[in-house]
Amino acid sequence: MLGLVAPPGDLGRMARDVADYLLGLGLRLDERLVVWISSEDSDLLRVARTDLAVFRSEIDTQPVHRYRHVYGVDGLYGRNLNFGIRTDSGRVDQIGNLIVIEWQGVPRAVEFGISIPMLLSLCHDKPHPLCATPIAEYLPPATPTDIWLADALATAEILVQEGLRPRKHGRNRTVRTAMWRVAELLPTSSFQIDGISRALGSLSADRGGFADDMSGQMAAYVLRSVEYMANRSAGRPDTGIPLSQIL
Known part of the structure; x- marks a missing residue:
């Protein structure tokens, strides 16, 4: 997410800066x-018709x-003034907002x-935002389950890079939740554990690499979690190596 906040008097200036930024991306956004604007918001209507006039405006077409x-x-x-993109195939979706922030009816910021x-x-024209992120290059998703798994895996990889580990308490719990989500989805995804290990290695290499074989340890943690979940679901005793000893 890319964001910017300014005083309310800078609404027009911010809109012009936003237009310059979007046009400068070279993606045929003109x-x-x-x-998208509401007819009730006269200040945003004015901005749309002047500072953002290069783009097509639609009034009261959204809920x-x-x-x-x-x-x-x-x-x-x-x-809100909302920005959307129409793809070559005709799909339209929202990408961002220009917002007048008000406190008790008085504009305080934009x-x-x-x-x-x-x-x-x-x-x-990708089917999902995740398909435009690095994880999709190394682990191309083919199904909705693949997308959910890849999203959780990318989250876990970044957090492990930052020194967190999958544990029950504190900030580490977020890593644990993400990796358990990967393990939960793996059996019904189109991915194999070897592919996940390679994707983790490639992602970490893009950021300078792990200090040790952390990608292999993360893959081993996922595989062991799959085994643990299967045993628990079947009511079998779990006698495997504790997860905390893997990662």
């Missing part, structure tokens, strides 16, 4: 990008809730946020 942003704090909400994987997936 032809493909759509701006009302898509033009509002909730932050979970009473009195704090946002009014915010821009864009999902780079979503942007790339739509520009290259």
